[in-house]
Amino acid sequence: MSTIKLKVDGWEKSITFSASHILPGHEKCGRIHGHNYAIHVRISGEPSESGVVFDFLPIKEKLREIADRLDHRVLIASGMEGLKKEENEIMIQIENKRYVFPEEDALILDIDQVTAEQLAMYLLEEVVEEVDFPEKVNSVEIGVDESRGQGAWARKEI
Numbered sequence: 001m002s003t004i005k006l007k008v009d010g011w012e013k014s015i016t017f018s019a020s021h022i023l024p025g026h027e028k029c030g031r032i033h034g035h036n037y038a039i040h041v042r043i044s045g046e047p048s049e050s051g052v053v054f055d056f057l058p059i060k061e062k063l064r065e066i067a068d069r070l071d072h073r074v075l076i077a078s079g080m081e082g083l084k085k086e087e088n089e090i091m092i093q094i095e096n097k098r099y100v101f102p103e104e105d106a107l108i109l110d111i112d113q114v115t116a117e118q119l120a121m122y123l124l125e126e127v128v129e130e131v132d133f134p135e136k137v138n139s140v141e142i143g144v145d146e147s148r149g150q151g152a153w154a155r156k157e158i
């Protein structure tokens with residue numbers, strides 16, 4: 001049986017979000033700035049008797065739900081040094097700089113740094129856990145672009 005790969009391109013299918021982040025320690029990216037992100041997926045597997053590997057709809061729905069959740073937020077890594085939560089505010093102290101965000105404008109993600117690499121790994125875990133893939137699907141890849149043509153992919157055998 002041959003393996004088939006399905007692809008969904010986030011730019012083409014409007015699975016995109018705009019968000020800002022800070023990468024402490026980087027000269028330029030250490031200042032708060034934003035990106036227009038896109039999320040892509042590739043699914044490998046054997047087709048069923050009807051010739052289908054997986055229905056595009058549930059995976060697109062899941063990716064859109066994630067994109068909506070991250071859209072127009074300040075993305076903050078839970079592992080970031082100097083991160084503090086108080087009442088409805090999130091404070092970040094990076095050396096001599098102090099950022100304060102209203103909680104509703106920010107989203108704390110369970111990662112160490114908000115890079116495309118870590119976002120891809122983080123989203124892959126969620127997709128693999130929450131999307132009901134048929135048995136004949138053997139791997140899932142999630143790509144996160146920070147801009148067109150530049151991004152990171154994470155892959156998992158399932």
Ligand SMILES: [Zn+2]
Nearest residue numbers: 021029033035
């Ligand atoms: Zn950046």
